[in-house]
Amino acid sequence: METVTRRRTVFDLFVIDADDTLWESALYFERAEEDFILLTRSLGFDSPSVRRLVHSRDIERLALTGYGARPYLGTLRAVLDELCPRRPSWADSAFAEISRALLEHPVILLPGARQSLEWLRERDLPMIVYTMGEQDHQLSKFSRSGLSDLVEECVVVERKTPEALADLLSSKGVEPSRSLVIGNSPRSDVNPALKVGASAILCSRERLWQAEKEDILDPGRVHHLETLSDLPSLLSFLEAAPDSASRDL
């Protein structure tokens, strides 16, 4: 039996999701929706019906508009136009304020986010923040998070597909099997990783946008963490473990 002698680094690249993995995000989409419901209630519309309409239009439009705050606000405005094409001007002012609140929401790091990135950085482990949506909006949040002193690169794609992930890994010259994807979404983080042959960690959150819910393709290959605070201890454990552990979490 061959003996492995090189100093093992567990992975060659850590691909870390941003929204709801490093910082709060879905919370602010929920608030924009709540405010929209209050606004339409004030205009005389039944709240449960408006909510159902928003959710169905959101799913319909996703394929056309892509992900992100502005596309979502576009959906809300389309619903407003549909329900109430001739509305008082205060409703348009309120809608503009709801939009601004979502586009400029506070960037509040999740527990362990900064500490985990510091831990990776201290060990010189290559990492990329990888997120989907609109370039300027995502980069603004990355800059406001104060994490750009730890991670040099934040890659924004329109949609996180297996192909987009494969392209990213290939552009970095990294074997998928030597990379680890960390995120909160089964659909956008975990399943694409499994499809290209990368490892995956799911940082579950109670708050998950409906469109991100999906069964995990191969649950046995995915490790769950409550928060990113537990990442260093998991990685230390892997470093100490037999070689096989680095492949199948």
Place this chain on the structure above:
Amino acid sequence: METVTRRRTVFDLFVIDADDTLWESALYFERAEEDFILLTRSLGFDSPSVRRLVHSRDIERLALTGYGARPYLGTLRAVLDELCPRRPSWADSAFAEISRALLEHPVILLPGARQSLEWLRERDLPMIVYTMGEQDHQLSKFSRSGLSDLVEECVVVERKTPEALADLLSSKGVEPSRSLVIGNSPRSDVNPALKVGASAILCSRERLWQAEKEDILDPGRVHHLETLSDLPSLLSFLEAAPDSASRDL
């Protein structure tokens, strides 16, 4: 028995509260608090303890700082300094963003708010918007509400006491017994009205800031409305009713 011949106007002045009577307000204080709890959780503090600390400091500081968004943010900052005097810079950035979100929250009218003011205005019934807090912050919300085309005056006082209300009525030359105060707070709207001899309508809201909870002094003299949408029908009823009805709602 004397016959009343003059055209009866039910009240000589309507004194209408703003925050949580005309538009959403407490919701945004709750959100600022929720974000503050998330921020301190990310800094490693236990959320239920932080919440208890915020509530007790808020009550302690009210007497010193007065009401309003900035005083409340001052309390949150004091708690942050107390818990975590040496903190990473991202926490200060996040705190600044939480502050901005509260100071510039969307102004979303409550159901019936605009329609009721239009109804009063069409009947030439004198009304004042009367609110407490900081002058510039309250006037900014009044202007953003789009209601200033209906109501000429928005009076801001530091604190809504019976004395402040008596001063307001006297400055307008209105007998307290001929005025009607409409608001959502037992402590700040209803009880001061009862104390000076005015009538009062409570527009109850589920969402009521803890410091505003207080027993109503004389419940028999206060009428409850679910929303301001019901105000016109109530006032029409009073106009049609015998004279005594205008005094004791």
